[in-house]
Amino acid sequence: MKKVLYKLISGSFAISLLSCQPVKEYQKMYLNDAEMTLSARKTQQSEMNFMLYREGASGANGGKTGGGCGCN
Template sequence: MKRKFPWIAIMCLIAIVSCKPVKEYQKMYLNDADMELSMRKGQKSENNFELYREGSAGANGGKSGGGCGCN
């Protein structure tokens, strides 16, 4: 128990010290498009339409065709 307490105290101090508010000029990096986890709804439909028109893959991962609209 005596050996665990210093480690727990050190970890708590590190956790408390590492939290700090984000400055206004730093927020632009947090709102970067590379930080997104998934596509937005508008991007999904646009990507779906582009894949369908291109013909490289069917819409939503369906069958692929020649691009002329033939099955």
């Protein structure tokens, strides 16, 4: 089941990326929306911090991956 899921996700992304279209600046009305940013929100700053403490896994989210505090 996991393998099928991974294949589906990676397959979908591969197809999406292969079909990338050139988008000009004046066509980026949707992409430039503040909620389309490819990073965590400012309101997520504190929750990313507590998840860094409360879970063994961290990183790959633009936040800290360890160090800089007394935990993890």
